[in-house]
Amino acid sequence: xxxxxxxxxxxxxxxxxxxxxxxxxxxxxxxxxxxxxxxxxxxxxxxxxxxxxxxxxxxxxxxxxxxxxxxxxxxxxxxxxxxxxxxxxxxxxxxxxxxxxxxxxxxxxxxxxxxxxxxxxxxxxxxxxxxxxxxxxxxxxxxxxxxxxxxxxxxxxxxxxxxxxxxxxxxxxxxxxxxxxxxxxxxxxxxxxxxxxxxxx
Amino acid sequence: xxxxxxxxxxxxxxxxxxxxxxxxxxxxxxxxxxxxxxxxxxxxxxxxxxxxxxxxxxxxxxxxxxxxxxxxxxxxxxxxxxxxxxxxxxxxxxxxxxxxxxxxxxxxxxxxxxxxxxxxxxxxxxxxxxxxxxxxxxxxxxxxxxxxxxxxxxxxxxxxxxxxxxxxxxxxxxxxxxxxxxxxxxxxxxxxxxxxxxxxx
DNA sequence: GTCTATAGTATGATAGAC
DNA sequence: GTCTATCATACTATAGAC
Numbered sequence: 001x002x003x004x005x006x007x008x009x010x011x012x013x014x015x016x017x018x019x020x021x022x023x024x025x026x027x028x029x030x031x032x033x034x035x036x037x038x039x040x041x042x043x044x045x046x047x048x049x050x051x052x053x054x055x056x057x058x059x060x061x062x063x064x065x066x067x068x069x070x071x072x073x074x075x076x077x078x079x080x081x082x083x084x085x086x087x088x089x090x091x092x093x094x095x096x097x098x099x100x101x102x103x104x105x106x107x108x109x110x111x112x113x114x115x116x117x118x119x120x121x122x123x124x125x126x127x128x129x130x131x132x133x134x135x136x137x138x139x140x141x142x143x144x145x146x147x148x149x150x151x152x153x154x155x156x157x158x159x160x161x162x163x164x165x166x167x168x169x170x171x172x173x174x175x176x177x178x179x180x181x182x183x184x185x186x187x188x189x190x191x192x193x194x195x196x197x198x199x200x201x
Numbered sequence: 202x203x204x205x206x207x208x209x210x211x212x213x214x215x216x217x218x219x220x221x222x223x224x225x226x227x228x229x230x231x232x233x234x235x236x237x238x239x240x241x242x243x244x245x246x247x248x249x250x251x252x253x254x255x256x257x258x259x260x261x262x263x264x265x266x267x268x269x270x271x272x273x274x275x276x277x278x279x280x281x282x283x284x285x286x287x288x289x290x291x292x293x294x295x296x297x298x299x300x301x302x303x304x305x306x307x308x309x310x311x312x313x314x315x316x317x318x319x320x321x322x323x324x325x326x327x328x329x330x331x332x333x334x335x336x337x338x339x340x341x342x343x344x345x346x347x348x349x350x351x352x353x354x355x356x357x358x359x360x361x362x363x364x365x366x367x368x369x370x371x372x373x374x375x376x377x378x379x380x381x382x383x384x385x386x387x388x389x390x391x392x393x394x395x396x397x398x399x400x401x402x
Numbered sequence: 403g404t405c406t407a408t409a410g411t412a413t414g415a416t417a418g419a420c
Numbered sequence: 421g422t423c424t425a426t427c428a429t430a431c432t433a434t435a436g437a438c
Binding site for chain 2: 025026027029030100101104105107108109110111113119122123125126127130147149150151153154155156157158159160161162163164165166167168169171172173174178179181182183184185186188189190191192193
């Protein structure tokens with residue numbers, strides 16, 4: 001029983017990647033050690049050699065998914081250009097909408113929320129994302145992009161919520177449409193906020 | 202094996218209500234017939250007399266939760282007053298934020314999405330909610346509440362997404378704060394849209 | 403309508419050979 | 421490090437007595 005950080009072997013990596021996939025597809029409650037082992041092509045003893053059990057392996061997998069999600073978001077948000085354009089890039093990025101969010105989708109799982117080590121990557125990811133969006137929006141406000149009543153932190157929370165909620169609507173409808181409609185509605189409101197601050201261009 | 206609609210007995214009702222609770226707390230994958238029977242104080246044979254199995258009982262429970270959610274939303278959205286105030290009432294309604302949405306929370310569950318009879322109430326609920334919000338916003342636009350570029354349908358999708366995504370953020374943080382911050386950010390953007398349409402009051 | 407008994411499979415983990 | 425038993429429990433459902 002070693003922590004994931006200590007073990008860089010191919011087997012451990014394969015187990016983590018497979019667990020990332022299964023957590024995305026089936027959630028934590030719906031993912032069994034057996035399913036992980038079979039898809040990874042790894043024996044039972046091997047898994048329990050590298051990890052202490054399902055929670056330990058899941059913690060490593062969720063941490064990795066959270067890191068990858070932050071990196072992907074930062075790529076959009078650290079572009080050149082106006083804040084509004086960077087937010088648009090983030091909202092319009094190609095996504096497997098019907099698969100939902102690898103990280104946010106786990107928030108509904110009671111066993112994830114109950115385990116501090118499993119929930120921590122979720123909290124950290126969304127804290128970071130709201131913080132990064134707040135920075136971008138503050139830059140935009142400083143550049144005169146937004147009106148006087150504009151609140152960067154609250155708007156950042158709204159943006160993240162629209163993405164996470166968009167996944168819920170799309171999966172419920174089995175159609176990516178509502179996700180993109182919700183994002184479009186948000187961008188239009190941001191445009192109106194621009195207009196309100198600077199007058200129609 | 203009777204459908205829920207045909208059976209109004211106390212036992213069937215008790216089973217449905219208990220299933221509603223457990224689906225909310227544990228999701229579909231995480232809810233076992235055994236747990237339902239024990240919490241409902243009902244024997245195994247009794248459950249299988251009234252329902253064909255876990256999926257059949259869950260379908261009845263999800264339909265009922267969806268109906269209740271629509272009724273609660275309609276109460277806020279059918280008030281007197283300006284569209285913006287009705288939307289504010291809907292967003293500000295007291296909610297058990299950390300428990301998540303009884304209906305939307307199921308959208309992450311793969312077995313719910315895979316079963317048309319289980320997914321249908323989700324789709325119908327969010328279709329109805331976006332439609333109802335669109336009506337409210339159209340009334341507001343007709344009354345001059347919003348600016349020229351305002352899109353009622355897209356904004357309706359945004360509002361629903363903010364609520365569903367707000368639950369995700371709040372549960373991830375184990376704190377209702379991000380839900381309310383996201384809702385606040387949305388209301389501020391709507392205010393700016395008002396301002397942009399009519400000029401600052 | 404309700405109950406207990408039973409069944410076959412899956413879960414999550416451990417033991418110990420190799 | 422990896423493998424194959426093995427284990428106690430839980431899952432979902434059926435059978436059949438009452």
